[in-house]
Amino acid sequence: MDSSKNKQDGLSVSERIEKNKQSNSSTAFVEKLVPKLLLMCATLSVLVTIGILYTLLSETFTFFSEVSVIEFFTSTHWNPWRDSYGILSLISGTLLITVTAMIIAIPLGVASAIFLSEYASDKVRRFLKPILEVLAGIPTVVYGFFALTFVTPMLEKIIPGLSFFNALSAGIVVGIMIVPMVASLTEDAMGAVPNVLREGAMALGATRLETTIKVVIPAALSGIIASFALAISRAIGETMIVAIAAGATPKFSFDPTQSIQTMTGYIVQVSTGDVSYGSTIYYSIYAVGTTLFVFTLIMNLLAQYISRRFREEY
Amino acid sequence: MALINKDTVSNKMSGRILKNKIAKVIFFIATIIGLLFLGALAYRILTQGLGSLDMDFLTGFTSQSPDRAGIKAGVIGSLWLMSVTAPVTLIIGVATAIYLEEYAKRGRFTRFIQINLQNLAGVPSIVFGLLGLTIFVYIFKTGEIVLAGGLTLGLLVLPVIVVAAQESIRSVPNELREASYGMGATKWQTVRRIVLPAAIPGILTGGILALSRAIGETAPLLLVGAATAIFTLPSGIFDPYTAMPIQIYSWTKAPQPEFEYVASAGIIVLLVILLLLNSIAVFIRNKFSKRL
Amino acid sequence: MADTKSSVFNVKDLNLWYGDNQALYDINMDIKENDVTAIIGPSGCGKSTYVKTLNRMVETVPVVKTSGEIEYRGKNIFDKNYLVEDLRTKVGMVFQKPNPFPKSIYENIVYGPKIHGIKDKKTLDQIVEKSLKGAALWDEVKDRLHENAYGLSGGQQQRVCIARCLAIEPDVILMDEPTSALDPISTLKVEELIQELKKDYSIVIVTHNMQQAARISDKTAFFLSGELVEYTDTNTLFSTPSDKRTEDYITGRFG
Numbered sequence: 098m099d100s101s102k103n104k105q106d107g108l109s110v111s112e113r114i115e116k117n118k119q120s121n122s123s124t125a126f127v128e129k130l131v132p133k134l135l136l137m138c139a140t141l142s143v144l145v146t147i148g149i150l151y152t153l154l155s156e157t158f159t160f161f162s163e164v165s166v167i168e169f170f171t172s173t174h175w176n177p178w179r180d181s182y183g184i185l186s187l188i189s190g191t192l193l194i195t196v197t198a199m200i201i202a203i204p205l206g207v208a209s210a211i212f213l214s215e216y217a218s219d220k221v222r223r224f225l226k227p228i229l230e231v232l233a234g235i236p237t238v239v240y241g242f243f244a245l246t247f248v249t250p251m252l253e254k255i256i257p258g259l260s261f262f263n264a265l266s267a268g269i270v271v272g273i274m275i276v277p278m279v280a281s282l283t284e285d286a287m288g289a290v291p292n293v294l295r296e297g298a299m300a301l302g303a304t305r306l307e308t309t310i311k312v313v314i315p316a317a318l319s320g321i322i323a324s325f326a327l328a329i330s331r332a333i334g335e336t337m338i339v340a341i342a343a344g345a346t347p348k349f350s351f352d353p354t355q356s357i358q359t360m361t362g363y364i365v366q367v368s369t370g371d372v373s374y375g376s377t378i379y380y381s382i383y384a385v386g387t388t389l390f391v392f393t394l395i396m397n398l399l400a401q402y403i404s405r406r407f408r409e410e411y
Numbered sequence: 412m413a414l415i416n417k418d419t420v421s422n423k424m425s426g427r428i429l430k431n432k433i434a435k436v437i438f439f440i441a442t443i444i445g446l447l448f449l450g451a452l453a454y455r456i457l458t459q460g461l462g463s464l465d466m467d468f469l470t471g472f473t474s475q476s477p478d479r480a481g482i483k484a485g486v487i488g489s490l491w492l493m494s495v496t497a498p499v500t501l502i503i504g505v506a507t508a509i510y511l512e513e514y515a516k517r518g519r520f521t522r523f524i525q526i527n528l529q530n531l532a533g534v535p536s537i538v539f540g541l542l543g544l545t546i547f548v549y550i551f552k553t554g555e556i557v558l559a560g561g562l563t564l565g566l567l568v569l570p571v572i573v574v575a576a577q578e579s580i581r582s583v584p585n586e587l588r589e590a591s592y593g594m595g596a597t598k599w600q601t602v603r604r605i606v607l608p609a610a611i612p613g614i615l616t617g618g619i620l621a622l623s624r625a626i627g628e629t630a631p632l633l634l635v636g637a638a639t640a641i642f643t644l645p646s647g648i649f650d651p652y653t654a655m656p657i658q659i660y661s662w663t664k665a666p667q668p669e670f671e672y673v674a675s676a677g678i679i680v681l682l683v684i685l686l687l688l689n690s691i692a693v694f695i696r697n698k699f700s701k702r703l
Numbered sequence: 704m705a706d707t708k709s710s711v712f713n714v715k716d717l718n719l720w721y722g723d724n725q726a727l728y729d730i731n732m733d734i735k736e737n738d739v740t741a742i743i744g745p746s747g748c749g750k751s752t753y754v755k756t757l758n759r760m761v762e763t764v765p766v767v768k769t770s771g772e773i774e775y776r777g778k779n780i781f782d783k784n785y786l787v788e789d790l791r792t793k794v795g796m797v798f799q800k801p802n803p804f805p806k807s808i809y810e811n812i813v814y815g816p817k818i819h820g821i822k823d824k825k826t827l828d829q830i831v832e833k834s835l836k837g838a839a840l841w842d843e844v845k846d847r848l849h850e851n852a853y854g855l856s857g858g859q860q861q862r863v864c865i866a867r868c869l870a871i872e873p874d875v876i877l878m879d880e881p882t883s884a885l886d887p888i889s890t891l892k893v894e895e896l897i898q899e900l901k902k903d904y905s906i907v908i909v910t911h912n913m914q915q916a917a918r919i920s921d922k923t924a925f926f927l928s929g930e931l932v933e934y935t936d937t938n939t940l941f942s943t944p945s946d947k948r949t950e951d952y953i954t955g956r957f958g
Contacts, residue, residue: 128597128598135506138510139507139510141503141507141569142528142573143527145566146530146531149534149539152541205445208438208441209441212435212438212442216439219765228445228446234623234627234689235682236626236656237629238659238660239627239659239678239682242663242674243452247452247455276444276445277445296796296798298814300758300760300798301791301814301815301818302819303814303818304427304428305431305434305435307431311814312804315804315805327533330533333535335535336537337660341663361537361630364537364541364634368544368633390534390535390538393535396533397530401526401529413872414826415830419820420820423820424786424788427818
């Protein structure tokens with residue numbers, strides 16, 4: 098190429114680059130500014146956590162200046178409109194939902210993961226996986242509607258004496274909602290087990306089932322258990338399904354056929370009712386929210402601890 | 412000396428193989444249950460909702476009487492919410508991801524932010540509602556307006572966008588960065604002109620999926636005061652609003668049984684919009700993945 | 704050498720495809736009892752595929768198709784009613800990279816016997832000792848049987864895998880480049896072990912190392928681009944190859 102063509106004002110390209118560099122001090126400024134702006138954005142996520150903690154704790158503190166802590170954690174009566182605040186009834190409702198959901202989600206999730214990871218051909222997997230993902234993308238209000246108008250009437254035919262709002266139907270649907278999560282995390286954990294281990298087992302004459310149960314699952318166990326912890330956390334925090342289908346009658350009971358109330362359900366009930374800012378009932382949703390937050394945080398941390406502490410090395 | 416009795420081994424073989432076959436069928440059925448549930452849900456909602464789904468439903472406000480109730484306020488309200496949520500969460504989320512992937516040193520602080528994000532992702536959405544209620548509605552005294560709802564949803568889906576953006580930034584090959592540095596480009600020039608354009612399809616896909624999560628959220632909006640019945644449309648982000656899932660929730664709770672059909676029709680509208688969003692995400696992913 | 708020994712494998716017109724790509728062409732081969740049969744050839748010649756076909760491990764790749772027959776002890780292993788688990792119980796395999804399970808040494812060895820229904824603790828203990836002795840590893844690990852197998856060196860791990868294979872008392876042992884991931888000293892130990900094992904087992908070993916084939920095998924097969932070029936006594940093959948391509952390969956002109 099003829100270098101003179103690139104000349105303007107009698108300068109070559111390299112001379113012009115040099116000249117631009119000297120005149121353009123804004124580049125250096127931008128280089129210094131950008132990381133600071135980005136850091137500010139990254140710090141925002143920490144501020145959100147601080148905001149959550151501050152909000153929950155300060156309002157909870159106010160709540161406990163009006164209500165006894167001991168009553169809150171030991172009484173089994175919850176009726177804020179009559180000034181009794183015993184969160185054990187809400188916790189038992191939450192547990193009832195969580196246990197029911199896990200009875201559904203863990204076996205179905207793990208079995209689906211085993212099928213997809215160990216048995217299904219590529220074609221079948223490519224067909225089934227997106228369907229499971231659709232299930233995960235459905236808004237919870239839709240699940241709640243379905244629990245109330247389809248699952249409950251169906252269960253009523255099987256279980257006489259089932260109340261219209263009940264923990265069973267809501268728990269089952271929460272479980273179904275969580276299946277994709279357990280399935281995909283478990284499948285990830287099983288997928289991380291190297292194929293040479295499967296080959297090692299099958300070369301000894303092991304069937305698929307024996308390979309899966311005795312080699313793949315033990316090797317993937319920490320990831321699988323971590324997925325259970327996350328699933329439990331998700332069930333504890335699930336709101337709309339229980340607000341719609343489980344009822345609004347706090348009771349310290351473990352009968353799934355009855356109407357109950359969960360911690361999340363209570364917060365929804367208060368927030369959709371006429372409660373004035375600054376009343377004890379208003380502050381009570383923060384005390385319940387804090388308890389809920391602590392429960393889910395413990396499960397999340399547990400999940401992280403399990404997958405970090407027992408990370409398998411192959 | 413043989414320790415293994417070959418005959419016993421062969422005799423047990425057929426039983427073990429049968430067990431394997433039975434297990435396969437069981438695992439398959441378990442996988443199918445999700446599909447059956449989805450089918451039942453779709454069938455139920457379509458048969459119940461299609462009858463109520465007409466132009467009047469799409470263009471009407473909600474009403475005391477089931478045959479006149481419409482979802483217009485919900486659709487418009489949800490769109491207004493997204494007009495706040497989308498820019499806020501995209502800008503902050505992508506900036507966080509760029510910082511973590513391109514600028515931050517692999518130290519304690521970075522790890523802290525990562526773990527913090529991981530934990531935020533696990534916080535129940537209703538707790539974000541409590542956060543929004545205190546911070547936006549009461550401390551900043553915004554009242555129960557679009558801005559408060561949109562920001563609350565934005566914080567809720569922030570971790571989703573950060574993770575998606577981080578993954579797609581990480582998948583940009585290092586050779587591209589080196590080529591840019593090799594020509595004397597600065598760090599920000601490299602990020603802005605090379606890394607971000609290459610990562611944009613992944614970021615957009617993640618962003619759309621995060622928005623579709625935000626559009627379907629109900630609980631936090633109940634707390635920050637989305638109205639269940641509203642008869643004017645918001646004309647800006649400082650107006651009161653309602654949203655599609657909120658309307659569906661209030662119809663589900665309504666005493667007249669006919670509202671079941673209205674709720675079904677509302678669910679159809681919500682799911683169609685989610686389906687559209689997801690198709691766009693899939694379209695972007697397919698269109699751009701071929702180029703890379 | 705007169706072939707009075709009986710055949711373990713009788714391979715007839717074996718063809719194999721990965722999807723549309725043919726990997727093996729019309730292989731015919733007789734593998735004799737208590738022989739060490741070496742399979743050599745350049746990378747990608749199909750030698751690994753071939754040995755994995757003998758216990759149908761190749762079928763773990765879903766797109767594989769085969770034609771022809773492989774008779775093991777007179778029965779076609781591709782027969783519909785032939786149980787692949789049964790085949791693999793009798794035809795054991797040692798892989799290229801040591802692949803012990805992430806369990807204790809003891810658990811690794813008893814995995815096979817346990818799935819085959821042996822639960823008696825005393826028998827299992829005996830099996831562990833016998834197999835580890837058979838794999839020349841007993842003295843090195845007898846005091847730490849319950850430690851994780853991942854704590855062993857690469858060579859020891861590979862011998863755990865051999866012991867794991869011996870534990871179900873197979874008839875044939877297939878070895879797919881068992882020393883390619885090992886250092887020279889471990890390689891030597893495994894080679895000595897193979898010499899010991901041939902008294903009781905028939906061994907088919909894939910190797911990319913011609914010297915190794917010459918050192919340890921009775922018969923050698925040379926594969927090239929999916930074809931069996933030459934298959935004869937190891938001494939004959941390395942001293943007076945009958946095919947020009949074999950000669951080129953063993954004299955190092957390619958591969």
